[in-house]
Amino acid sequence: AIQLTQSPSSLSASVGDRVTITCRASQGISSALAWYQQKPGKAPKLLIYDASSLESGVPSRFSGSGSGTDFTLTISSLQPEDFATYYCQQFNNYLYTFGQGTKLEIK
Amino acid sequence: QVQLVESGGGVVQPGRSLRLSCAASGFTFTNYGMHWVRQAPGKGLEWVAVIWYDGSNKYYADSVKGRFTISRDNSKNTLYLQMNSLRAEDTAVYYCARRRIAVAGYYFDYWGQGTLVTVSS
Numbered sequence: 001a002i003q004l005t006q007s008p009s010s011l012s013a014s015v016g017d018r019v020t021i022t023c024r025a026s027q028g029i030s031s032a033l034a035w036y037q038q039k040p041g042k043a044p045k046l047l048i049y050d051a052s053s054l055e056s057g058v059p060s061r062f063s064g065s066g067s068g069t070d071f072t073l074t075i076s077s078l079q080p081e082d083f084a085t086y087y088c089q090q091f092n093n094y095l096y097t098f099g100q101g102t103k104l105e106i107k
Numbered sequence: 108q109v110q111l112v113e114s115g116g117g118v119v120q121p122g123r124s125l126r127l128s129c130a131a132s133g134f135t136f137t138n139y140g141m142h143w144v145r146q147a148p149g150k151g152l153e154w155v156a157v158i159w160y161d162g163s164n165k166y167y168a169d170s171v172k173g174r175f176t177i178s179r180d181n182s183k184n185t186l187y188l189q190m191n192s193l194r195a196e197d198t199a200v201y202y203c204a205r206r207r208i209a210v211a212g213y214y215f216d217y218w219g220q221g222t223l224v225t226v227s228s
Contacts, residue, residue, distance in 0.1 A: 043130040044202075
């Protein structure tokens, strides 16, 4: 099964900062990658799919890029509501896997 | 609006069984594949199983294969997860999620609020 490795595992940042989270796949997955945001006690929320497509209703400060094995999620200017845990996810051969998560905390 | 509401969680002894339900509304249930995804306390997300829109295909994570069965009743707009031979490591919040088919891949676009399953003696 394809493994996804996120970095960093945790990150401290301030409101207004530009933040980048990386997800690396153990083998090429073309553009078949999504990003989710999860707040404590809540279900995950789809932010980005197909590596760079913004889900409807998601603020434009979120963007995704990459293809093959290396992907990034960028938040252009952090807002207070963005402090959460972020997961990448891929699909291959009828199996789905998630990265281990990146916890974004307030500095 | 799309709503997914899970139920059926609780405390169960190791080796016993439990059935989870997910009631769907706000969309045409028969047009969508559905998933179960779980999250152990303080841990990350783990995909569990998927079922096609018509129930014709089902796939499982290796960790639950042979013990869990995903099913659906399209007349009731309800998704199920039958969990047998439960183990302590199955303790988690279980979410149902709708399957999104996009250009490059497959994702989870709407999620329920989750139901907690605790396997303990």
